[in-house]
Amino acid sequence: MLNEEKIIADWSADMYEIDETGTEDVEFLLSRLGAEPKHILEIACGSGRILVPLAKAGHTVVGLDMDEAMLGKIPAKAEGMSNITWRTGDAIADDWETGYDVVVIAGNFLMNIVSEEGPERAQQVLLEKAKPALKPGGMLYIDYNHTFYPEQWYVHPGERVIWQGTDSHGTRGRMLLCDSTYDAATGLIRSTRRYELETAAGEKIQKEMPSVKHYVSLEQIYIWLSEGGFRIEKEYGDYAGNPIGETTGRAIICAAVTEE
Numbered sequence: 504m505l506n507e508e509k510i511i512a513d514w515s516a517d518m519y520e521i522d523e524t525g526t527e528d529v530e531f532l533l534s535r536l537g538a539e540p541k542h543i544l545e546i547a548c549g550s551g552r553i554l555v556p557l558a559k560a561g562h563t564v565v566g567l568d569m570d571e572a573m574l575g576k577i578p579a580k581a582e583g584m585s586n587i588t589w590r591t592g593d594a595i596a597d598d599w600e601t602g603y604d605v606v607v608i609a610g611n612f613l614m615n616i617v618s619e620e621g622p623e624r625a626q627q628v629l630l631e632k633a634k635p636a637l638k639p640g641g642m643l644y645i646d647y648n649h650t651f652y653p654e655q656w657y658v659h660p661g662e663r664v665i666w667q668g669t670d671s672h673g674t675r676g677r678m679l680l681c682d683s684t685y686d687a688a689t690g691l692i693r694s695t696r697r698y699e700l701e702t703a704a705g706e707k708i709q710k711e712m713p714s715v716k717h718y719v720s721l722e723q724i725y726i727w728l729s730e731g732g733f734r735i736e737k738e739y740g741d742y743a744g745n746p747i748g749e750t751t752g753r754a755i756i757c758a759a760v761t762e763e
């Protein structure tokens with residue numbers, strides 16, 4: 504029988520590799536970490552786009568992600584390196600290892616958490632889990648897409664092609680995001696993700712998956728960080744180091760573990 508889930512996961516991992524080739528965020532993170540080697544946990548490390556360069560820069564890194572197809576991209580990039588490990592796991596439901604200098608939550612994971620908990624509670628749990636994973640004096644690094652005008656970013660009637668192409672197994676097709684809406688009262692962003700694929704053997708897959716994300720305000724993040732035992736040390740709105748503002752597109756937050 505056709506394993507649609509695996510075919511979609513393999514195709515998506517290849518499309519991610521082809522499309523997401525940015526390095527600005529990685530370079531900015533490296534500059535914040537400094538030269539001294541650190542012990543780093545990256546939550547939702549995916550295909551290692553961030554994790555591998557951190558290891559190449561001399562840090563000892565551990566990655567956690569729930570998607571085996573994404574994690575499957577790491578070995579080829581990390582060949583011969585002994586300071587990088589990764590494992591499959593659910594960042595919200597599973598325990599994290601402890602004793603880290605830095606926990607990294609980047610690559611927009613905060614907006615893309617898949618969890619039984621629902622998107623808002625999952626964001627909160629994520630931040631709650633960071634402090635116990637860190638050593639005293641440790642740092643939580645968060646980097647996600649941020650706007651003061653979510654209704655302008657997230658409302659898109661109709662269809663948009665997000666990925667299109669052929670993967671390494673010969674599966675070809677596209678993934679579309681359909682009818683994205685934003686509810687200001689709940690902060691929920693709803694859309695449908697549609698996969699239209701055809702395998703190398705000619706099998707056709709058409710699958711629609713509902714997607715619910717949560718727009719999180721900076722104020723909410725500040726409250727969760729404070730409740731989670733963190734003090735914000737630095738924050739930036741882009742990779743040029745500008746403050747978060749009307750025209751910057753990110754929230755990059757360095758938060759330190761507070762003393763008990």
Ligand SMILES: C[S@@+](CC[C@H](N)C(=O)[O-])C[C@H]1O[C@@H](n2cnc3c(N)ncnc32)[C@H](O)[C@@H]1O
Pocket residue numbers: 523546547548549550551552553567568569570573592593594595596609610611612615616617618
């Ligand atoms: C946008 S990708 C970011 C990957 C990587 N951080 C990067 O910047 O390239 C989001 C990743 O989050 C992972 N993910 C989503 N929900 C997760 C969860 N509950 N636990 C672990 N990983 C999760 C997905 O599998 C995916 O690899």
